[in-house]
Amino acid sequence: MAGEDRTEGSGKSGQMDFPRPLTTVDVVMFAILHDQLQVLLVQRPAGAGEPFPLSLALPGGFVDVAKDRDLAACAARKLKEKTGVTSPYLEQLGSWGSATRDPRGWSATHAYFALIPADASELTSDARWCPIRGGRLKEKLAFDHGEILASAIQRLRNKVEYTSLPAYLMPVEFTLPDLQRVYEIVLDRPLEKSAFRTRILSADMIEPVAKMRRGLNRPAQLYRLKKGREPVYFVRTFNPPE
């Protein structure tokens, strides 16, 4: 029974003095910079007893039972500490826990995944953006963070096939070709212009602003996200490659 498990290691019910795993939260934060998908990473400290000294890692850290009301609040706190922004999109990615992932002992991390617009990415610390090329990161990461990142990339790509998630990677005002470009960067394949426009416009997720983007050629209509919009789910994926 669950009740017996919940008091195991204790002679008296409710005593709860058995060993507890470490509990952390890590955040995979994506943005589009320089026409590339990038992820925010930090460098691990070099102090004595620190695991993976100087390695790159996902921003994150221990849950603070005094400060953090819940896991999402903890993730938001980490996010704020690293970037000074509140992410317009924060979703749980999953959790990773094992006896061996942290040399300090049995540990479990709760991973979140966040999307922020390029123009909100003023870093407030020594964190840096690292480009994801060919669907993966060049650098090796500390702990099992490489695996967590790979999972986040896969989730992002998957969802981009059939949702409006990339909208959260856009600045306040953007054009349809801008948005299509972001879809193409994440999916790493070209999309049909006309089908893309029909789909996005009929999803009722964006609205035109009374302005055009002017450049070297024909001006493009500017749009913005409709307020309070949840991500939209399309009934089809974009037609898959091959």
Added chain:
Amino acid sequence: MAGEDRTEGSGKSGQMDFPRPLTTVDVVMFAILHDQLQVLLVQRPAGAGEPFPLSLALPGGFVDVAKDRDLAACAARKLKEKTGVTSPYLEQLGSWGSATRDPRGWSATHAYFALIPADASELTSDARWCPIRGGRLKEKLAFDHGEILASAIQRLRNKVEYTSLPAYLMPVEFTLPDLQRVYEIVLDRPLEKSAFRTRILSADMIEPVAKMRRGLNRPAQLYRLKKGREPVYFVRTFNPPE
């Protein structure tokens, strides 16, 4: 920096003597019984100091840092303890953690979600199957398990729209109308027969066996899952209601 967070509460790096949250794993296990979607629940014990005495709850319990190699192994262990079966499908659902979800202190649970065929559901303990009517459970559950279950139901319904997940709810041999019925039970709406058949057959996930199911009327072809098949993702959802 993450490194500073990872040693917070300790004067000396690596000491790690700050308070740790409780860590548990819970499993939401679904099966189709009596033409209904059902979930496996257990009753909480009544001992002194036990939270939610006699309430219904999801099967689960504390991670055992000595016994459990990782979270999935812990979930599989709980599953085995409750039903004596190895689930053909076990996927992570998410995690729930907060200061208030367990009266014994700050706690985080890692929730898994499992699908098993009706014919493998011989229970080995006092756990019981409870039907889900109208997309929700009648009974109130302990902790935040109601919320976790709601999330699992939503995830299941979502995925059933565009994947072959219900195949894991089927016995070894089944007919196409059987499979369609399971889809309809989970989605709680009727599906088109011809579109359903085309989709399933062209997904290359099942193969006919050299037998027919005979009944009161025209016999139906029996099929079985192709071995080692990962769930199939369709490029369209079933057309959603209105």
Added chain:
DNA sequence: CTAAGTAAGTTGGACTGTACAACTAACTGT
């Protein structure tokens, strides 16, 4: 033995939305 009943499985036309490709529109620079 036939007729009615029922569920399995097929067929065909309407409709929706993408693929592909050619087109028009609006601007810049020379």
Added chain:
DNA sequence: ACAGTTAGTTGTACAGTCCAACTTACTTAG
């Protein structure tokens, strides 16, 4: 004026669903 470039539209082909009618294979009642 004209080439170059990107924004945005249009039209035909095709794929897959929706809907409905149909055929097939069996059981049971008379």
